[in-house]
Amino acid sequence: MSEPLWRPSPETIANSNLTKFMQYLRREYGAYFRGTDDLHAFSVRAPAVFWPALWDFLGFIGDKGEPPYLVDGDKMPGAQFFPNGQMNFAENLLRRSDDQTAVIFRAEDKLERRMSWAELHGEVSRLQQVLRAHGVGPGDRVAAMMPNAPETLVALLAAASIGAVFSSCSPDFGVKGVMDRFGQIEPKVLIACDGYYYNGKRFEIGEKLAEIVPQLPGLETVLIADYLGQSGQTADALDKAQTLAAAMGAHVPGEVEFTRVPFNHPVYIMYSSGTTGVPKCIVHAAGGALLQQVKEHALHCDVKAGDRVFYFTTCGWMMWNWLVAALACEATIMLYDGSPFAPDGNVLFDYAQTEGMTFFGTSAKYIDALKKNEFRPRDTHDLSKLRTMASTGSPLVPESFDYVYDAIKSDFHLASISGGTDIVSCFVLGNPHKPVWRGEIQGPGLGMAVDVFDQDGNPVRGEKGELVCTRPFPSMPVGFWNDPSGEKYFNAYFARFPNIWHHGDFAMWTEHGGVVILGRSDATLNPGGVRIGTAEIYRQVEQLPEVRESIVIGQDWDNDVRVVLFVVLQEGLELDDALSDRIKRQIREGATPRHVPAKIVQVPDIPRTKSGKITEIAVRDIIHGREIKNKEALANPDVLDYYAQLELSR
Numbered sequence: 001m002s003e004p005l006w007r008p009s010p011e012t013i014a015n016s017n018l019t020k021f022m023q024y025l026r027r028e029y030g031a032y033f034r035g036t037d038d039l040h041a042f043s044v045r046a047p048a049v050f051w052p053a054l055w056d057f058l059g060f061i062g063d064k065g066e067p068p069y070l071v072d073g074d075k076m077p078g079a080q081f082f083p084n085g086q087m088n089f090a091e092n093l094l095r096r097s098d099d100q101t102a103v104i105f106r107a108e109d110k111l112e113r114r115m116s117w118a119e120l121h122g123e124v125s126r127l128q129q130v131l132r133a134h135g136v137g138p139g140d141r142v143a144a145m146m147p148n149a150p151e152t153l154v155a156l157l158a159a160a161s162i163g164a165v166f167s168s169c170s171p172d173f174g175v176k177g178v179m180d181r182f183g184q185i186e187p188k189v190l191i192a193c194d195g196y197y198y199n200g201k202r203f204e205i206g207e208k209l210a211e212i213v214p215q216l217p218g219l220e221t222v223l224i225a226d227y228l229g230q231s232g233q234t235a236d237a238l239d240k241a242q243t244l245a246a247a248m249g250a251h252v253p254g255e256v257e258f259t260r261v262p263f264n265h266p267v268y269i270m271y272s273s274g275t276t277g278v279p280k281c282i283v284h285a286a287g288g289a290l291l292q293q294v295k296e297h298a299l300h301c302d303v304k305a306g307d308r309v310f311y312f313t314t315c316g317w318m319m320w321n322w323l324v325a326a327l328a329c330e331a332t333i334m335l336y337d338g339s340p341f342a343p344d345g346n347v348l349f350d351y352a353q354t355e356g357m358t359f360f361g362t363s364a365k366y367i368d369a370l371k372k373n374e375f376r377p378r379d380t381h382d383l384s385k386l387r388t389m390a391s392t393g394s395p396l397v398p399e400s401f402d403y404v405y406d407a408i409k410s411d412f413h414l415a416s417i418s419g420g421t422d423i424v425s426c427f428v429l430g431n432p433h434k435p436v437w438r439g440e441i442q443g444p445g446l447g448m449a450v451d452v453f454d455q456d457g458n459p460v461r462g463e464k465g466e467l468v469c470t471r472p473f474p475s476m477p478v479g480f481w482n483d484p485s486g487e488k489y490f491n492a493y494f495a496r497f498p499n500i501w502h503h504g505d506f507a508m509w510t511e512h513g514g515v516v517i518l519g520r521s522d523a524t525l526n527p528g529g530v531r532i533g534t535a536e537i538y539r540q541v542e543q544l545p546e547v548r549e550s551i552v553i554g555q556d557w558d559n560d561v562r563v564v565l566f567v568v569l570q571e572g573l574e575l576d577d578a579l580s581d582r583i584k585r586q587i588r589e590g591a592t593p594r595h596v597p598a599k600i601v602q603v604p605d606i607p608r609t610k611s612g613k614i615t616e617i618a619v620r621d622i623i624h625g626r627e628i629k630n631k632e633a634l635a636n637p638d639v640l641d642y643y644a645q646l647e648l649s650r
């Protein structure tokens with residue numbers, strides 16, 4: 001294809017934060033760059049210059065400390081950014097205190113709220129006082145089992161203002177899922193809701209809390225936020241609990257006191273979503289996570305003061321942590337809780353239109369679903385303010401790039417982005433100076449020495465391989481919780497290639513310097529020894545209107561591997577030979593004969609994690625009769641029973 005789908009205008013480029021950053025580097029450092037590739041090369045070649053320069057350019061609040069700004073800069077793990085630096089995460093997010101809107105909240109039950117910067121300060125101040133009264137200090141954990149609502153943001157900011165460590169999950173988690181997470185990190189305070197709404201239904205969580213609370217060692221207090229109008233009853237039924245409103249009502253808003261902590265002091269504990277055992281507790285540093293995220297907002301997404309930034313997420317997915325960092329760009333953040341299809345697929349576009357959303361972040365699955373359901377927001381909504389749409393969670397297929405430019409908006413920046421919980425940020429993402437090519441992520445993040453390696457650890461271009469990062473970056477985790485020797489942390493990322501971050505994505509560089517992610521490396525299919533990324537197959541199957549969704553695995557077969565594809569069909573359809581043949585033909589013609597499944601099976605549903613990711617490994621394990629150790633990671637674990645009883649011996 002010789003033409004990109006979109007090119008930024010010269011004015012967009014001239015007015016971008018990225019241009020201002022390059023001008024800044026020229027002015028302050030005498031560094032001249034011919035373009036963003038050049039800037040990227042500099043950023044990975046000279047990290048000890050790049051990251052401090054970024055700190056200054058972004059007006060990061062804190063003190064870089066005495067140089068050196070990078071110690072052991074060639075060691076992974078081991079490198080330390082700003083070892084003498086001091087900062088406070090919340091102070092950087094709460095940099096405004098005026099009466100303009102800081103947070104807009106909508107939920108599918110029609111709940112609507114907005115909070116000014118001044119009000120946000122006030123709420124954080126009151127909750128900070130509550131936490132202090134319960135003895136929360138630097139390093140203590142504050143956990144939240146909460147909807148994506150302003151209270152959750154206030155909880156994060158209050159905890160971080162003290163230097164405490166925040167960890168969240170959504171209220172749809174089961175008791176075991178919560179215990180597998182919060183049970184490991186022993187929070188001093190638990191903030192939970194009385195319940196939530198999803199897809200038109202009301203869910204109470206009092207009974208789950210009654211099981212969870214007594215099992216959490218070291219818990220000082222439970223604060224119940226009101227969503228269903230019954231926080232009082234929920235709190236009364238629990239030990240050590242009171243309503244959040246009562247606890248905060250006992251304090252008056254004052255100045256938020258920000259405790260400066262070392263740059264590498266933890267702010268978040270996040271969780272791996274694997275189905276192979278209890279989740280790993282990934283500890284992220286306040287400075288590293290934030291500097292990286294603000295870099296992504298400001299330079300890669302061109303977020304500016306006054307912008308309205310939205311990401312469709314729960315607070316159990318890292319995109320929530322990413323979203324809230326947009327406050328540090330002085331943007332208004334837009335929160336949404338509930339189903340993006342309740343009552344129908346217009347709900348988020350209504351939100352975008354009425355609130356003048358400038359950045360719309362979502363998942364590739366959501367875009368695919370809009371496409372399948374033939375939504376054309378461009379014909380029904382005024383999206384004139386929208387400048388950027390971001391997609392993540394799984395690869396955005398080329399046909400979905402076409403759909404976005406055809407049915408959502410023709411002149412804006414579509415940024416497919418990819419990274420993960422492991423780094424609370426991205427390896428590869430948008431670049432507002434570059435064209436958008438169909439199916440491609442535009443390029444690596446600044447400061448991220450991203451590459452693609454073959455099995456032997458050699459860099460490859462135009463060939464599929466392992467996504468790696470060859471130099472340290474500040475949002476590498478501090479480590480894993482309860483892993484004093486660092487062994488689990490080392491094994492997760494550094495055991496595959498020495499001194500290299502191995503991310504576990506199967507990827508390929510494109511001729512435009514972009515990247516295509518082909519699926520997770522551990523889910524690649526190996527028929528006849530040829531490595532095929534699962535996304536290569538989804539891309540083809542996705543194009544058939546009869547198929548709603550699919551999941552593909554490699555089944556051990558006759559000393560080889562055969563490809564087995566499971567499909568969920570549109571309501572009322574049955575998989576017959578004709579449709580099976582059409583699916584195979586589409587895959588053969590769109591990919592190669594090697595990609596064609598040996599078997600196609602109709603299934604009622606596909607197992608997915610609570611963040612909406614389909615889980616090939618769980619299906620592969622169940623098909624091979626292996627135990628699924630951590631079903632709690634799944635949003636719909638029961639569906640695996642269906643796969644377990646399938647006769648796949650022919």
Ligand SMILES: CC(=O)CC(=O)O
Pocket residue numbers: 318319392393394417418419420421425426
């Ligand atoms: C940025 C991401 O990579 C988010 C995700 O897919 O979990």
